[in-house]
Amino acid sequence: MTTSRTRRASTIAAVALVSTLALAACGSSDGDGDADAAATNSSGITTIESGKLKACTHLSYKPFEFKEGSKVVGFDVDLMDLLAKELGLEQEVVDIEFATITSGAAFAAKKCDAGYGATTINDERKKAVLFSDPYFDSTAALIVKKDSGITDLAGLKGKKLGVQTDTTGQEFAEKEKAANGFTPVVFDDLPTQLAGVLSGRVDGAINDNGPLLDYAKDNPTTEVVKEFDTGEQYGLMFKKDDPNGTKMAEKANEILAAAKTDGRYNTIYKKWFGVDAPK
Structure with missing residues (x-):
């Protein structure tokens, strides 16, 4: 993020x-x-x-x-x-x-x-x-494939969450992984991270809300199901x-x-x- x-x-x-x-x-x-x-x-x-x-x-x-x-x-x-x-x-x-x-x-x-x-x-x-x-004000967001049944981080228990390397999204996921039971999978950039969601390599991805909402608009088999008020500013x-x-x-x-x-x-x-x- x-x-x-x-x-x-x-x-x-x-x-x-x-x-x-x-x-x-x-x-x-x-x-x-x-x-x-x-x-x-x-x-x-x-x-x-x-x-x-x-x-x-x-x-x-x-x-x-x-x-x-x-x-x-x-x-x-x-x-x-x-x-x-x-x-x-x-x-x-x-x-x-x-x-x-x-x-x-x-x-x-x-x-x-x-x-x-x-x-x-x-x-x-x-x-x-x-x-x-x-x-610019930003928040973190979670994107998944539609009909996955995942609506928040708790729904990722036992599953894989894609994160982008060296981002605040990765930092957020690392803080939340123990409480929610998911495994972070690191990607080098946003396109490969989101391709991982589409291919099923990961069950969801976390990044900034702006790019994820834009991606979901262009890829209707995905959806942003949760935003997190992380208080970020660019x-x-x-x-x-x-x-x-x-x-x-x-x-x-x-x-x-x-x-x-x-x-x-x-x-x-x-x-x-x-x-x-x-x-």
Whole structure:
């Protein structure tokens, strides 16, 4: 749950995809970047590459960030575009292992100027990255196949529950497994986790409510049967203990606040969720 999501740290190998709300595929940059290519914006913000705002995420996490054909789209992508456009930049999405973002490693390696991925703000992650103000409220949810007879965690006694590695959903499941008698089965990402439910490899899966409700809508043999009020909020990520990262986070907070006031946030929210944003 998010991202609730924290995904397993592995190699910092990325596939970059250029975004102007619709992103075309391109290669990722080298680890240390090119200092000569960096440029300082009129707002006093320096980016790794002139003219671009490199944003790290991990695909796929529909409807927040996912590929639609050769393009990367989603709620988070559109929000980050607000910041990119304010700075006169073009967003470039870098698909990378999620834990390298939340651990701060991607920022240290100059892979990205900013990061996102339906990422829950928590104290552990705050030690490694600088978060923006919260921009989305989330809860954990349980998805199962219809007619399974499972309506809550207690119904999973003696059964298998799919979790996504290094997520707050996995943490929640670990806390609940003894009381409810299920066995967590770990998946690397959301698509394989949900495929596990469809194939019967697991009896249910727990993750954030947004992606699971979206999946159930597209896959009517599944249903979300329970939501858990975990009080999670998502934030955009920037480099911690870095003056430039701090400036970027402050600018993002200004833009998020303005977008909520002038209606741009609601337009993006309605585009991806089909309803007006909560007040």
